[in-house]
Amino acid sequence: xxxxxxxxxxxxGVMDRWKSGVDAHEPQRIASYFTEDAIFQGLHPYxxxxxxxxxxxxxxxxxxxxxxxxxxxxxxxxxVVLGYLGVDFSFTDRPTIKVTLSVLIRRTxxxxxxxxxxxxxxx
Numbered sequence: 001x002x003x004x005x006x007x008x009x010x011x012x013g014v015m016d017r018w019k020s021g022v023d024a025h026e027p028q029r030i031a032s033y034f035t036e037d038a039i040f041q042g043l044h045p046y047x048x049x050x051x052x053x054x055x056x057x058x059x060x061x062x063x064x065x066x067x068x069x070x071x072x073x074x075x076x077x078x079x080v081v082l083g084y085l086g087v088d089f090s091f092t093d094r095p096t097i098k099v100t101l102s103v104l105i106r107r108t109x110x111x112x113x114x115x116x117x118x119x120x121x122x123x
Contacts (some may be wrong), residue, residue, distance in 0.1 A: 003079070004008075011105055013112060014105050019068060025057075025060070030059045033114055034052070034099045034113055034114045035113045035115040040052050043119055044059075052088070061093075080104055081112075083103070083104075084100065085101045085102075087101045101119050102120075
């Protein structure tokens with residue numbers, strides 16, 4: 001892995017699955033894309049691990065969808081890619097929330113998974 005295009009391909013592979021799970025409101029499936037010890041910071045207090053991820057997404061309203069764009073990628077270690085994204089979370093009954101999202105994607109024995117997820121709401 002040596003090019004930004006390769007980093008973005010890895011990032012998009014994971015984030016496309018994440019988006020699909022968010023759009024389908026499938027919290028357990030979303031959680032499966034995270035490492036067992038993932039640090040997760042949505043728009044509520046942070047949690048650690050897949051259970052915290054599943055609980056967070058289970059609390060989200062039906063009809064929530066996510067559209068993302070990759071802003072930057074970096075390889076920070078041999079098996080770790082940093083992604084910085086713009087994400088629009090849309091709802092059926094309220095205005096869209098625009099955020100930035102930083103993720104660390106780590107290669108494990110099971111493939112690439114999110115090990116750190118940090119949302120910042122844009123005002």
